[in-house]
Amino acid sequence: MRNFKNTLVTGGAGFIGSHVIRRLLNQHPDMNVVNLDALTYAGNLENLRDVEANPHYSFVKGDICDAALIKQLFEKYRFDAVVHLAAESHVDRSIENPMAFLETNIMGTAILLHATKNAWIGSEGDRCFYHISTDEVYGSLGDEGLFTEDTPYDPRSPYSSSKASSDHLVRAWHHTYGLPIVISNCSNNYGAFQFPEKLIPLMIRNIRDQRPLPVYGKGVNVRDWLWVEDHASAIDVILHGGADGRTYNIGGLNEWRNIDLVHALIRLVDAKLGRPEGTSMELITYVTDRAGHDMRYAIDASRIEAELGWKPSITFEEGLAETVRWYLANGEWLDSVTSGNYTQYYETMYGNR
């Protein structure tokens, strides 16, 4: 097991990053965690309200593309681990504005890698650059099969190709410069603090507000859903125990067609709000399909289970019920992140479908 004293988390004010920071602080009380986040539309310090007074936690507002800032942070905090989550993360936005994805996901990762390599030259002790990636780098599956760590890369959206590029860069810095790295590729996450541009929180909000539920194409695309706190626990396990240079797939063995998931959310939200069963079914609205929409993602997560003993801790039924409970109980969070720019985004994406 590796041991780290000072960890840089990038993108910690986002959805998954906020859960990772909470997990690291709770599980490793001696670890200092610095959160570097540019606070884009997706970053929100409200997501970390409960840890901001922790003396082992610091926040730095800044961009991973700012090489001088990263060098300065390494000098100040002497990081021995980097957990890199900062990214542009929404596929639909990558179709509208690909360049921002190439800048942050590719250039940002390269800048961070190079600064880390320069800072760690000649240093002693445990070091790890951990790159958080996605199952989307493997492309799209038909009815059968699962993505393994050996599945050839076949990214098909600006988002997934930018993440695939960043994975290649991380491996290149490992092979060329000997940078100690691990990579994980995870399936779709769900849970508290997810920005409501993504399917599950978007649907919960629209069911709550009785607005149309935009289902792309025929609703038959399949995703493998993992509870975000289980992703955070997997990241903790890989950071401390993953083999140097190795890749781990993380997934929930939990495949759902989008339309079936929307039905499940309608059942849960309507019940929670005391509405008669099926009330919100009429809100389902089939809209123009996403360009290049990947049909199916599914992960073979047997390596992480066999080598590191990790597997999901809760069932989808439990996780989804808890997620619906959280969004309905945190209506203020949902309303505050959907005010301002989000309204304009929603109109642009869904206004004339």
Ligand code: NAD
């Ligand atoms: P998110 O969009 O919720 O959060 C991204 C965070 O990165 C935000 O806080 C944002 O402010 C920050 N950020 C963006 N650009 C930045 C920059 N240039 N410099 C510094 N900070 C910047 O994303 P998420 O869903 O939490 O995803 C986190 C990571 O996990 C991403 O790398 C994503 O590709 C990967 N991932 C996500 C999922 C998923 O289902 N959400 C699944 C697998 C992998």
Ligand code: TDX
């Ligand atoms: O309004 C919608 N209607 C709809 O039918 C939205 C937002 C989505 N969808 C469909 C598209 C997908 O088939 O639902 C599915 C899930 O969509 P997203 O929540 O946008 O996720 P996805 O495109 O699968 O990508 C997610 O998982 C992998 C994350 O956004 C990525 O960051 C992660 O890498």
